Every structure is written in C-alpha cells, then in structure tokens.
Amino acid sequence: MFKFKLFLTFLLFSFVLNNHAVAQYIPQSYSGLKYDQNGKLVFTIGQQQLSAVEAKAALGLSKMLGQPKGTETGIAFDFGMPDLNGTLYYGFIHFRDSRHPLPVFFKRTGKIKNGRVKIDIKNKMSGKYDMIGWEETGYGTIGYRVANEKGQLLYEGKVAFKGTGPFEVLPTVIEGPFVNLVTPQSVVISFVTSQPVQATVTVGTRKFADTNATVRHEIPITGLEADRAYSYTVRVSGLEQSYSFKTAPAPGSRKPFTFAYASDSRSGQGGGERDIYGVNAYMVKKIMAMAAQQKVAFVQFTGDLINGYRLSLDEINLQYANWKHAVEP
Known part of the structure; x- marks a missing residue:
C-alpha cells in the first residue's frame, strides 16, 4: 500500500507541475487519471475520486x-x-x-x-x-x-x-541579455525587463528596437557579415549595457573552432554560491569564465540545469532564473 501511495504521489506531482499552462496529455496506461469537465486533474480509485491540489510555494x-x-x-x-x-x-x-x-x-x-x-x-x-x-x-x-x-x-x-x-x-533588465539563433547574417538579442518597456539594441551605427512595450524582448539583428565580431549596446530606461557577439561562419566553411561542453549544475555542497537555491552558480560561473577566456564558439550544456522537483511553477522559475543569472555576461 505504501508503494502505491508513493507512486500516486509522484504521478500527481508530475501532472500538477506540468498542468499550469495547458492540459497535459494522459497516456492510456494511466487509466485512473483524467480531467473533469472543469479541466481539473482527478484520479479515481474504485468509488473514490481524488482531486489534484496546486501547491503554494513558500518561495518563487x-x-x-x-x-x-x-x-x-x-x-x-x-x-x-x-x-x-x-x-x-x-x-x-x-x-x-x-x-x-x-x-x-x-x-x-x-x-x-x-x-x-x-x-x-x-x-x-x-x-x-x-x-x-x-x-x-x-x-x-x-x-x-x-x-x-x-x-x-x-x-x-x-x-x-x-x-x-x-x-x-x-524598468530593469533582470535576465540577460543573451545572444540567440546565431546565423552568418543575423542574431537575436533577448532579455527580460521588470516592467513593460520598448528597448533598443544598437550595433555599429544601426539601431534595432521592440515593436511594442513588453517584458520579454527578442530583437532580431539582421544584415550582418559572416564570421565577424560585433559590439552591441542594450538601452533600457536611459541606462546602457554593452557586450559583443560573433556571427556564424558562412555555410561550407572549414575553419576550425572550439566549443565547450558541461552538464549537471544542480546545487552542490559547501554553501555560498555552490547553492543559490537549486543551482551550483559557483561552478557555472567558472565554466562560463573559462569559455570566455578560451573564446569558444558556443557552450553545449545538456543538464540537469537545476534541482527541480517542486510543485510550484513560480518556484521552478526561481531556480531557472538563478541558472540564467549564472551564465549572463
């Protein structure tokens, strides 16, 4: 009976965690699980019906x-x-x-x-x-x-x-900026702000901007040359941050490059930055510093990124935010 209760707890944990945004598909092998007419997850045992209850996190x-x-x-x-x-x-x-x-x-x-x-x-x-x-x-x-x-x-x-x-x-840049979707002619600069705002990114003499005020910014930077380093400046609320990126080589290029590989950055022992709520930020920062010093083309990180195992999406997002802060410029 204990094993059954443990399995049921784990099953409901998995579905409640993933049920914050959209209803998750339930495999037929989980015959006792279903969504009721109100979209609430329920589990039926004989004549008894158990409803999933969303946990309230102390942190988020x-x-x-x-x-x-x-x-x-x-x-x-x-x-x-x-x-x-x-x-x-x-x-x-x-x-x-x-x-x-x-x-x-x-x-x-x-x-x-x-x-x-x-x-x-x-x-x-x-x-x-x-x-x-x-x-x-x-x-x-x-x-x-x-x-x-x-x-x-x-x-x-x-x-x-x-x-x-x-x-x-x-309005403050609270996550990023990050360089995404790198191609020979373009990149996307992304970041998150604390309040909705129209931000700008300047590359050379050209300025790129959000189309509308938002908190999640994804600004395409186009018209670039292949395999070239560029400096860029993010401007939000009269304050500026300047960094750099490099475009991808042209298709068919045989020029050698170096990349970094890492995995498993869950919190470690020893206190301090080794455990910034779910993340071993101490090691992640060292990895990113070494990658920058070695001028790698990219870092491949396969996970686990965070401790996870929380019922609250807000608490999970806190751990992900701590990981992203550790890899920021």
Missing part, C-alpha cells in the same frame, strides 16, 4: 523580485513573505567599467525582517562610495542578493533607479 521568482519602490533616501523591497528573515547584500553595478560587470557589494548589509528591507542610497552610498556617478547623472543600478536567516542564498537580482532623492525605480 515573483516574490524574489521584491516589488522595489523608490523612497526619499533609496529603495524599499517587499518580498511578500512575512516569515522571511535574513540578509540583503547589495552594491552598485558599473556597466562601463568591465566586460563582465558584477555588483561591488557594499560593506553594509540590509536586515530583512518580515519580508521587508530598505537600502539607503542617499546617505550611505554617496560621496566616496559613489563608484558609478549616480549623484552626477541621476541614474544607477544596484545588484542584490537575498539570503535567509540560515545564510542560504536564494536569489540574485538587479534594480535600476533614477533621482538623487527622492528615488524612482526604473
């Missing part, structure tokens, strides 16, 4: 974004979890100071209490601590890390702002 990507809001002196976060207590690590990101910009974490931290925390930019991160020139330009970006009271890292995020007091939170 939507919560970790923190609903940041500008204040008179900085930024306030509300993670929407009254039982979340821990630490917020934060620091400015200088996008013009490095090929691979990262937060320079400030010596002070924020105490997360009942899911809320504030950052004082005006009084604590000005003067000699203003490494990005926000006092002069009125713009800046902060990178942050959320850790629970046990010290486990849950999420790495970004938030852009403008003003010198009061402050206003701007």
Whole structure:
C-alpha cells in the first residue's frame, strides 16, 4: 500500500507541475487519471475520486523580485513573505567599467525582517562610495542578493533607479541579455525587463528596437557579415549595457573552432554560491569564465540545469532564473 501511495504521489506531482499552462496529455496506461469537465486533474480509485491540489510555494521568482519602490533616501523591497528573515547584500553595478560587470557589494548589509528591507542610497552610498556617478547623472543600478536567516542564498537580482532623492525605480533588465539563433547574417538579442518597456539594441551605427512595450524582448539583428565580431549596446530606461557577439561562419566553411561542453549544475555542497537555491552558480560561473577566456564558439550544456522537483511553477522559475543569472555576461 505504501508503494502505491508513493507512486500516486509522484504521478500527481508530475501532472500538477506540468498542468499550469495547458492540459497535459494522459497516456492510456494511466487509466485512473483524467480531467473533469472543469479541466481539473482527478484520479479515481474504485468509488473514490481524488482531486489534484496546486501547491503554494513558500518561495518563487515573483516574490524574489521584491516589488522595489523608490523612497526619499533609496529603495524599499517587499518580498511578500512575512516569515522571511535574513540578509540583503547589495552594491552598485558599473556597466562601463568591465566586460563582465558584477555588483561591488557594499560593506553594509540590509536586515530583512518580515519580508521587508530598505537600502539607503542617499546617505550611505554617496560621496566616496559613489563608484558609478549616480549623484552626477541621476541614474544607477544596484545588484542584490537575498539570503535567509540560515545564510542560504536564494536569489540574485538587479534594480535600476533614477533621482538623487527622492528615488524612482526604473524598468530593469533582470535576465540577460543573451545572444540567440546565431546565423552568418543575423542574431537575436533577448532579455527580460521588470516592467513593460520598448528597448533598443544598437550595433555599429544601426539601431534595432521592440515593436511594442513588453517584458520579454527578442530583437532580431539582421544584415550582418559572416564570421565577424560585433559590439552591441542594450538601452533600457536611459541606462546602457554593452557586450559583443560573433556571427556564424558562412555555410561550407572549414575553419576550425572550439566549443565547450558541461552538464549537471544542480546545487552542490559547501554553501555560498555552490547553492543559490537549486543551482551550483559557483561552478557555472567558472565554466562560463573559462569559455570566455578560451573564446569558444558556443557552450553545449545538456543538464540537469537545476534541482527541480517542486510543485510550484513560480518556484521552478526561481531556480531557472538563478541558472540564467549564472551564465549572463
């Protein structure tokens, strides 16, 4: 009986996890499973009918974004979890100071209490601590890390702002940018923003843009030459990030190239970045740094990417977001 219950739990887990977007096809061998007239997954045992219940996750990507809001002196976060207590690590990101910009974490931290925390930019991160020139330009970006009271890292995020007091939170690139669908004449630059916005990508003297305001941006870059390196700049809310890509060789090319291969980046032992909620970000970042140093044409990653095994799609998306942050430029 125990084995049957365990199997039933696993079966319902699989279908509930995949049932958030569309009804999943049920093989005929699962004769007791079906969808009722309301589209709800049910399992019948004799005269008894069991209904699948969607689990509510304690953590999720939507919560970790923190609903940041500008204040008179900085930024306030509300993670929407009254039982979340821990630490917020934060620091400015200088996008013009490095090929691979990262937060320079400030010596002070924020105490997360009942899911809320504030950052004082005006009084604590000005003067000699203003490494990005926000006092002069009125713009800046902060990178942050959320850790629970046990010290486990849950999420790495970004938030852009403008003003010198009061402050206003701007639409922010929170995932990417990534280079996709590389051909000899084109690529697609993709990224995600915290709010709908029309973004632009500049390559040389040419500018490409979204057709409409959106949070998921996929901007085709066309008219390129084969096997050539290009610099590109993503512009969102008055802030810019600049990186580079290389187009694919022309069809039939026999020019040698190098690629990297890796797999299984689920969280590891040892704490810190080895377990950023479902992802061994420490190793993934090392792999990507080595790939960049060796100038590989591409990285083939076969999985597993994340720990997985969660009933909530929002919690799964949190793990995927942590993986994507680890491979970002």
